Amino acid sequence: MPGSDPVGAPVKTHCPYCALQCGMEIGPGLAIQPRTDIPANASGALCQKGWTAGELLTNGERLTTPLLHGEPVEWDVALDYVAYRLSAIRAEHGPDAVAVFxxxxxxxxxxxxxxxxxxxxxxxxxxxxxxxxxxxxxxxxSSKAFGMDRGMPFPITDLADADVVLLAGGNVAETMPPFVRHLSGPRMIVIDPRRTQTAKLAWLHLQPTPGTDLALALGLLHLAIADDLVDEAYVAARTTGFDEVRTSLAGWWPERVERITGVPVYRMRQAVRALASAGNAYILTGRGAEQHAKGTDTVSAFINLALALGLPGNYGSGYGCVTGQGNGQGGREHGQKADQLPGYRKIDDPAAREHVAGVWGVRPEDIPGPGRSAYELLDALGTPDGPRAMLLFGSNPVISAPAAEHVAERIGALDLLVTCDFVMSETAVLADVVFPVTQWAEESGTMTNLEGRVLLRRQAVAPPEGVRSDLEVLAGLAERLGHTLATEPAEVFDELRRASAGGLADYSGITYERIAAEAGVFWPCPEPGHPGTPRPFLDSFATPDGLARFVPVQHRPPAEEIDDDYPVYLTTGRVLAHYQSGAQTRRIAALVKAAPEPFVELHPDLAEQLGITAGDVVRVTSRRGEAKAVARISDAIRRDTVFMPFHWEGANRLTNPALDPTSKMPEFKVCAVRVERDS
Amino acid sequence: MRLVVVGNGMAGSRLVSEVRARDPHMRITVLGAETCQPYNRVLLSNVLAGSSRPDQVRLLDASWYDAHNVNAAFGSPVAHVDRETRHVVTEDGRREPYDLLVLATGSQAIVPPLPGVERAIPFRTLDDCERIMQAANQARRAVVVGGGLLGIEAARGLAGRGLPVTLLHLAGHLMERQLDVEAGEVLGETLAGLGVEIRTGVSADSVQADGVRLAGGELVEADLVVLACGVRPVTGLAAEAGLEVRRGVVVDDELRTDDPSIFAIGECAEHDGTVYGLVAPAWEQAAVAADVITGGKALYRGSRLVTRLKARSVELAAMGETQLTEEHAEVVRFSHRARGTYRKLVIRDGRLVGAILLGESDAVGTLTQLFDRGGPVPGDRAGLLFPGLASAPVADSPVLMPDAAKVCQCNNVTKGQIRACWEAGARDVAGVAAATRATTGCGTCRDAVEGIVGWLCEQEGISV
Known part of the structure; x- marks a missing residue:
């Protein structure tokens, strides 16, 4: 069985999964122990995914040979083939005919x-x-309000001392369980259409109609203003734009919001009073509030609430986004986003282009402009104006993209799909070429966790024979296309430091040695002697005048409302045992045992009305596709809504690719479906 | 295309912003009779209660009009509509040409023809509100005439300022159009507890310097009298222009009057025999009219009415046909007057057609949405009235918990596994954690694991 060779002494590294990036030690052998020096899980916590992560390293389905049209081939054969095809496609259709995801x-x-x-x-x-x-x-x-997006602009350990934490659309008890340990002190207010494991821990649970978090946030701020709970001194000293927001809220009186959201006015009032009377309070948002065609405005509304109550930039209070993916924070800072260059720079900013061009040794005008956003890119694949080839790294869009069947069709229309993966994911199956790559503990590199703390994930085991790192794949292709790229992570990081220097996410003072010695370093860290910045907004915000911006926003309905044909809301999310598209966790026995199959959660009243009993196979249909899964009956969900986890094929066949105009986020969290017993 | 909107209240201002959102270029002129920017009338009771300042209820900033290229005239009442030449003429002689005209003239307070009524202040506009507040500062006792929604909000607001208030109401119980007798009585009891004296079934005869004289001759003392005796659609302009007017200006499903170039929306309009007096229908009409005006195909089919009282410490929602009895519908009712709680569902053909919820209740959101959507009512009626009631009690006692029950979610550990682990020799939480990893995730199951281990030890007589 192919697998990696364990090394002897324990190696300090981090979990392969979520943005909490719990510290763990691997070794001797593949034994895993939580570290106690990383604040995220300093109490020695790990969830089941973390404890069982070692099995990823011995998984029998591991890829160790490059595949060309499904057949094992030598590395050189595969690399030569890809380089040749890329050159040919580029020559015929221009450089934008090749996409990278x-x-x-x-x-x-x-x-x-x-x-x-x-x-x-x-x-x-x-x-x-x-x-x-x-x-x-x-x-x-966050960028609009604060001039900078650092998920949580404070250390996670600050949360424990808060009096109240409001969490809008996040289920940390399942998605990142050790996070909950930082919430044992504060009163929790949870906003979620489901009474999740997290909501069960809450002092107050607000259960809005899917797609109405924005209205709810507006209603909360309306109440804060009407009940004279605004921190006027803070608003005057540290913000700008409040008057316009106040006027924009006159139409969102709580009784109107109640009718839209289904959240009782007195519950809204309880929430606002608790937040306003707290000495220290935080407002956090998760995907539940963000994955909407109006997700940006929803977050703006929650930030407005936080600003009105005087939270951000005050020690012990604030607003934060609970980042999801392992390197969700760092991954959005260094240039794999269509509109960005390293250091969280904007690709259309001439100064940014000049700086990065200098580091890259190219002319500024040679750096292309902004490209398509993720869904727009997938939607364009194989179309007359769209890319003909795609290189895919660390993603499984056939499972994780909205309208997944359509996306699979688009991928199928490509002339060339190349994936780098360590297991045969559902997308890798469709690829012309699959490169088997190293994973997690078989390689080193830095991860920036949800706090903005840059961490060092060290290699703990030797990779199995035959696999190469993503960096080596890129270098191999670059070489064949006439360029040289470094392959050593430390060397690449040094270049990243220079490229990020002077940007918002400035890593230039961070080194592997410092990260190891200091259990992580917070960016921005512009010089070697700089201590890093745990709380960047204490003195001023990252806007030109140092003031935070109120942004007036208005609620609007979801892109797709329920109707006679599709009378039930669908919302999607995660379960504890699985991560993202499940490509990793669905291959680990203990996790499969804990959560073996997809399911549809529905309220007993809805089940009764539809003649569905627990364990029935139900068919869920939207305008984009259908999925079948086993019924779970639970009164933890609203009567008008069903929930499906998205770790398996199915849920995202149903979801709506309507995009947020600013962030281009698809509307994963609400669409209209029909639910029937599968006869 | 030149659009002229007459009226800059809640309906008119809403229409203007809805049209602008759909069409950035249409020439829009709005003529408002009131001198101020449009404000949210719904929030006037907050202003009266002193919880909002008048400047906090503006719907649009003055700068909005310039920024959105809308020509606005405040304090500019319209005197005449010239349909021949398609002009409106303001009282000060300005002639404004239109291609499409929207009448959003709203309604005005009904002032009953009582002797001395000029001593009383109607409660309708922001100006009224400011007059009442000024008078309240000097007053020692207040009377509010009219026990409908607005009268109750006014009375509650004045009482909240510390002023003794008597509420006079002609009908036998408060809000008789929205509430049944018992709900009206429970509401009265709640208000009485907040300092509002309720007098129902009484008729005012005259307003005097020292109070209101009732029909029977009794004087209810007050040095401030507020009128909340209902409203009447403002239709004079339309009638004079020869448009069809019944109670309101008659409109079709596109909100058009019998002149296709003239629309009417809000409280001055009559659709399918109904004149609405709440903001929600006015805004729904504004959205439909804006769509039609900008070339869309929206139709207005009437609104479902949900009345929500806005008075501090009084939670009241009433919707639909609340007065139906068991003869005509299925009625589910719960009453607990000592707590000010009254809940009633009216169900017909499996649909919720009416409801009253008095007192704090988590059911209000669900019921409102069920009523709005007209969806089927679930079989468990009690669960609707008492959310949470249906939840299965969690068997957290180690004795009652089945072996298959999951104790540690984060590491998927059941009671059975903990028992097995105990049987294998683990005698404390640390031992169980080492063997099963229970408690090592979020940590919230620690007490439960401790409880199970303790109970197992107790069973075996092992002291820990």
Missing amino acids: GGGGLTNEKAYHLGKFARVVLGTSQIDYNGRFCMSSAAAA
Whole structure:
């Protein structure tokens, strides 16, 4: 059985999964122990995914040979073939005929090199990544309000001392269980259409109609203003734009919001009072609030609430986005996003282009402009104006993209699909060429966790024979296309530091040695002697005048409302035992045992009305496709809504690719479906 | 295309912003009779209660009009519509040509023809509100005439300012159009507890310097009298222009009057025999009219009415046909007057056609949405009235918990596994954690694991 060789002494590294990036030690052998020096899980916590992560390293389905049209081939054969095809497609159709699609789980080094490879080696503007499906709405809203997007602009350990934490659309008890340990002190207010494991821990649970979080946030701020709970001194000293927001809220009185959201007015009032009377409070948002065609505005509304209550930039209070993917934060900073260059720079900013061009040794005008966003890119594949070839890294869009059947069709229309993966994911199956690559503990690199803390994920085991790292694949292709790229992570990181210097996400003072010695370093860290910045907004915000911006926003209905044909809302999310598209976790026995199959959660009243009993196979249909799964009956969900986890094929065949106009986030979290017993 | 909107209240201002959102170029002129920017009338009770300042209820900033290229005239009442030449003429003589005209003239307070009524202040506009507040500062006792929605909000607001208030109401119970007798009584009891004296079934005879004289001769003392006796659609302009007017200006499903170039929306309009007096229908009409005006195909089919009282410490929602009895519908009712709680569902043909919810209730959102959507009512009626009631109690006692029950979610550990682990020698949480990893994730199951281990030890007589 192919597998990696364990090394002897324990090696300090991090979990392969979520953005919490729990510290763990591997070894001797493949034994895993939690570290106690990483604040995210310093109490020695790990969830089942973390404890069983070692099985990824011995998995029998591991890829170890490059595949060309399904047949094992030598590395050189596969690399030569891909380079030849890329050159030919580029020559015939131009550089934008080749697309690159990355992932939020890739290390900073890979994310950086992917961006550089696309722009310098391929000369294409067509690069984006699955993080677009993750934190992009929160990122856009944070940038508007604060001039900078650092998921949580404070250490996670600060949360424990808060009096109240409001979590809008996040289920951390399942998605990142050790996070909950930081919430044992504060009163929790949870906003979620389901009474999730997290909502069960809450002091107050608000259960809105899917797609109405924005209205709810407006209603909460309306109440804060009407009940005279606004921190006027803070608003005057540290923000701008409040008057316009106040006027824009006159139409969102709580009784109207109640009718839209289904959240009782007195519950809204309880929430606002608790937040306003707290000495220290945080407002956090997760994908539930963000994955909508109005996700950016929803986050803006929650940030407006936080600003009105005087939270951001005050020690012990604030707003934060609970980033999801392992390197969701770092992955959005270093250039694999269609509109960005390293250091969280904008690709259409001449100064940014000049700086990065200098590091890359190219002319600024040679760097392509902004390309298509993730879904727009997938939707364009194989169309007359769209890319003909795609290189895919760390992503499984056939499972994870909205309207997944359509996306599979688009991928099928490509002339060339190349994937880098370590197992045969559902997307890899469709590829012309699959490169078997190293994973997680078989390679080193940095990850930036949900706090903005740059961490070092060290190699703990030797990779199985035959696999190469993503960096080596990129270098191999670059070489064949006439360019040179480094393959050593430390070397790539040094270049990333220079490329990020002077940008918002400035890593130039961070080194592997410092990360190891300091258990992580917070960006921005502009010089070697700089201590890093755990709380960047204490003195001022990253806007030109240092003031935070109120952004007036208005609620609007979901892109697709329920009607007679599709009378039930569908919302999607995660279960504890699985991660993202499940390509990793669905191959681990203990996790499969814990959560073996997809399911549809529905309320007993809805089940009764539809003649469905627990365990029945039900068919869920939307305008985009259908999926079958086993019924679970639970009164933890609203009567008008069903829930499906998205780790298996199915849920995303149903979801709606309507995009947020700013972030280009698809509307994963609400669409209209019909639910029937499968006869 | 030149659009002229007469009226800049909640309906008119909404229409203007809806049209602008759909068409950035149409020439829009809005003529408002009131001198101020449009404000949210719904929030006037907050202003009266002192919880909002008048400047906090603006719907649009003055700068909005310039920024959105809308020509607005405040304090510019319209005197005449010239349909021949398609002009409106303002009282100060300005002639404004239109291709399409929207009448959003709203309604005005009904002032009953009582002797001395000029001493009383109607409660309708922001100006009224400011007059009442000024008077309230000097007043020692207030009377509110009219126990409908607005009168109750006014009375509650004045009482909240510390002013003793008597509410006079002609009908036998409060809000008789929305509430059944018992709900009206429970509401009265709640208000009485908040300092509002309720007098129902009484008729005012005259307003005097020292109070209101009732029909029977009794004087209810007050030095501030507020009128909330209902409203009447403002239709004079339309009638004078020869448009069809019944109670309101008659409109079709496109909100057009019998002149296809003239629309009417809001409280001045009558659709399918109904004149609506709430903001939600006015805004629904504004959205439909805006769509039609900008070339869309939307149709207005009437609105479902949900009345939500906005008065501090009084939670009341009433919707639909609340007065139906068991003869005509299925009625589910719960009453607990000592707590000010009254809940009623009216169900016909399996659909919710009416409901009253008085007192704090988590059911209000679900019921409102069920009523709005007209969806089927679930079989478990009690679960609708008392959300959470149906939830199965969690068997958290180690004795009652089945072996298959999951104790640690994060590591998928059942009670049975903990028992097996105990049987294999683990005698404390650390031992169980080492063997099963229970408690090592989020940590919230620690007490449960401790409880199970303790109970197992107890069973075996092992002291820990």
